[in-house]
Amino acid sequence: MINLAIVFKEGLADFSRNKLRTFLTSLGILIGVFAVVILMALGLGLKKYISDQFESLGNNTIFLVPGRILSGGGFSGSASSFTGTFDNKDVDKLKRIDNVVSTAPLTLKSANAQGTIDEEFIDVMFSSEAIQDLMGFEVDVGRFFDKTDLTKRAKVIVSGPKIAEKLFGGNQEAIGKKIRIEDVRFTIIGVIKSKGGGGFGGFDYDNYMFGPYTTGYIFNPEKKFFRIAVKTKGEQYVSQVKEDIKQEFLKRYDEENFSIVEPTELMSAVNSIFNIFNLVLVAIAAVSLVVGGIGIMNIMYVTVSDRTKEVGIRRALGAQKSDIMYQFLTESVLLSFVGGFLGLALAYVAVFFISRYFPAYIDLVTVAISLSVSSFIGITFGVFPARKAANLEPVEAMRYE
């Protein structure tokens, strides 16, 4: 049986004799694999980023949002969803539903705020003390506001770390400082640890301030909330609680006027959108792989006609058609595999630099796919030239100079 080592050796010898030709031929596959791998890495990074954002909310939390949220699009939904709809009655109703651990109504206030260092246009989220647990905030310095602050309608504020840095120059520096929001003076009692992120579908909590919702009535005389977060006892209660809330709220609202949103559900919707988006991009990049494959086919045809005499000699020595076929196929696979490998290596380097700014990463599946696709291209586009070589008539081939 034909020895693979010698076939490899011959292929490599041929490559090194035609270095430029080999490089240019592999280049098509190199670029194609590079593009596909980069796009896959970016897609993976984006997905991981989004799921990290959602995961921080936990899988036993539900949000009540005004209006109808269709599929995905993150928290914001539609513009109208920022206007308040729900009130304290709704919050009380939610509290009475079985397996609900805590509820946190949310209102937002955007205003100019004066710090000791700088003045900044900030967003304040007014909610209940339960928001700390719901969002998984950890206190870095000071304390979070509590039930007492709510009942006393205390003018206290907990700050995100970024805004504390901007306005006061640090977490420690911000504690105890007064901050004016419109005409109301608040005292900063704590700064939370960084949650990171922001952007796609999530709030950048590091740039937010948080206060008791009862105090927030100052800016919200109608006492309306634009969102209510509900925490259930556990993941297994989520669907039942959702159903109970729906039944309860339908008594008061039309079906179009509220939505019950589960972050994990939203996440899968967002993920499926990104998956499609990514697939389309990868498919476009894959076109360049096909072009690369045609390049390989072209050069393999040249190789076959260059080596017609050699094929004739081998046939005279007893090589079967399949031996000739395998030899040329091995070379075309080698050619595209090398291109694919270099493309992957290059993409690896590129992703290393990109990952400083964006959470792109290459996983094993991407590596496996890119290498097997490039081998597959070598086979697919190598098979026609190889068959041509295998079907040469021995005598005709030997006469060829």
Place this chain on the structure above:
Amino acid sequence: MISSSSDTMIKLQNVNKSYRLDNEIIFYALKNINIRIEAGEFCSIMGPSGSGKSTLMHIIGLLDKPSSGKVFLDNQEISNLEDDEISRLRNEFTGFVFQQFNLIPKLTVLENIILPAFYCRKSLSFEPKEKALELLRRFGLEEKKNSYPNKLSGGQQQRVAIARALIMNPRLILADEPTGNIDSRSGREVMKLIDDLNHKEKITVILVTHDLDIAKHAKRTIKIKDGQII
């Protein structure tokens, strides 16, 4: 001449080889050839260039198929064999020596000699590398084993080609103008080797040549002209 059919190695029966040159004109490279070659024979095929002797050799060597007529090897008709089976016969039965040597330039001397063994499907009774080294020793080329063919003289290349033809222990050596491309001294050496293969190892040899002196090495000469035996 020995005529018992059991010793007949090769038999060509009414073999024709024709090419359609134009739509109407048919060119006969071989016309109604009948040949019988016995096992162990040393036979030469002689004729001027264009006489059809190479075509005849190709048909005997199973590199080409006749347009009509039958070819027998060991009394077995081979014209209806599968391509893989014919490749196997070329591999195991026949060793070729060509005028142009036809070594593969990117393989070393040793690799060139071993190459036929790679194409063999059955398990070999010998170690190809050992056998190749033994042949190189015998032909005085041992120190050239890792050289590439283009570093060798014509005579040396032809001896490598003969070693390659012998690696599979063939029963038939087909030599097509084996001295045509080398100097006369090397030519004599090569012919001495071929003589020995026939005399000492009892390998059947068919020598194709247009050179009367070379043809004299054979015990029998088949003369061919214009595609016909004369």
